Amino acid sequence: MSFQRRLSILSLAFSALAATPAVPQVPPHVPGQICYTPSFWCWANPAGLPGDPCVCIDPQSNRAVQGTLN
Structure with missing residues (x-):
């Protein structure tokens, strides 16, 4: 496998993890x-x-933000 191909696969895997x-x-x-x-x-x-x-309450804008209890 060429270096460029390995680099492409590694780059694709990293971008999937980062997403x-x-x-x-x-x-x-x-x-x-x-x-x-x-x-x-x-x-x-x-x-x-x-x-x-x-x-x-958003600490930056001091506005109410809807959420969900967990």
Whole structure:
């Protein structure tokens, strides 16, 4: 196998790995205490059932962002 072919395969594999979505790191918690939004998470107040809708306040814009309890 030529060097260019190996480099192409390696490049393709790396780009596939890099395209996987990032998973936020959250501390250990009881299910229903974390509210996940598309770009960040917050502690749910009040906690609820996993899968229920929730709201976090975006610290940069100070606006409410819809999320899902986890």
